[in-house]
Amino acid sequence: MxxxxxxxxxxxxxxxxxxxxxxxxxxxxxxxxxxxxxxxxxxxxxxxxxEEEGDPVGSAMLAFEKQNSLTVFSSRFEVVAESVDRRGVLNLDLLESRQAAIIPATVEYRLDLSSMDRDRFEWNPETETLSVELPTLRISRPNLDEAAQKTFTEGTYVSRDASADLARNNSQQAERKAAEFAKNPEVLALARQAAKEAVRQNLAIPMQVAGYGDVRVEVRFDGEQIPDR
CATH class of the missing domain: 1.20.5 (Single alpha-helices involved in coiled-coils or other helix-helix interfaces)
Incomplete structure (x- = not known):
């Protein structure tokens, strides 16, 4: 075994x-x-x-994440343009016509939010203040409401070609004047102030929802001095 x-x-x-x-x-x-x-x-x-906790800058950037551009101000005004047309034979001006036009124009002021990176935000935990630095406002091309324009034409005989030239010249002149008016310091100041208020509102509420309480939001543009705290 x-x-x-x-x-x-x-x-x-x-x-x-x-x-x-x-x-x-x-x-x-x-x-x-x-x-x-x-x-x-x-x-x-x-x-x-x-989502990282305790990152107010990240929460602020999240509020702008899906917005590439923000229209903050719109200005509507009237532009006056005047053109003269002379036509003749053998260099002799036999016919002269004049047309004045009052054309409404609209210009929009926008913020380019695609450039809003982390360097443009600063968080102060002691004062619970979020500082934001904005890029320069972008001014849109003037939108002329030529359907609502008022025209005044003078001349013994205004041909179809002369009328078309007068209207075209007035439109070009009105667009140039509207673009110049849009850069007026007083209008720009209104647009910049509107931009600051819009950014404050767009950030203050999301920061409260994120649990940071009544956060103070300070907004300035490139080149502006930091406000006293």
């Missing part, structure tokens, strides 16, 4: 040694899949749901 047991023992041990590596090999792919799924889930949460 003792001799039989001695001869059987070596046949059992090798089978156990073969089964253990096989189980490990079968489990290894599942472990890799589980790790990959966990990594993908973490990256997705980090990209779409994670």
């Amino acid at each position: 003792a001799d039989d047991l001695k001869t059987r023992e070596p046949t059992v041990q090798p089978e156990l040694q073969r089964d253990q590596p096989l189980a490990r090999v079968q489990a290894l792919p599942w472990l890799i899949v589980i790790v990959l799924l966990a990594a993908v889930a973490w990256l997705g949460w980090r990209a779409f749901f994670y």
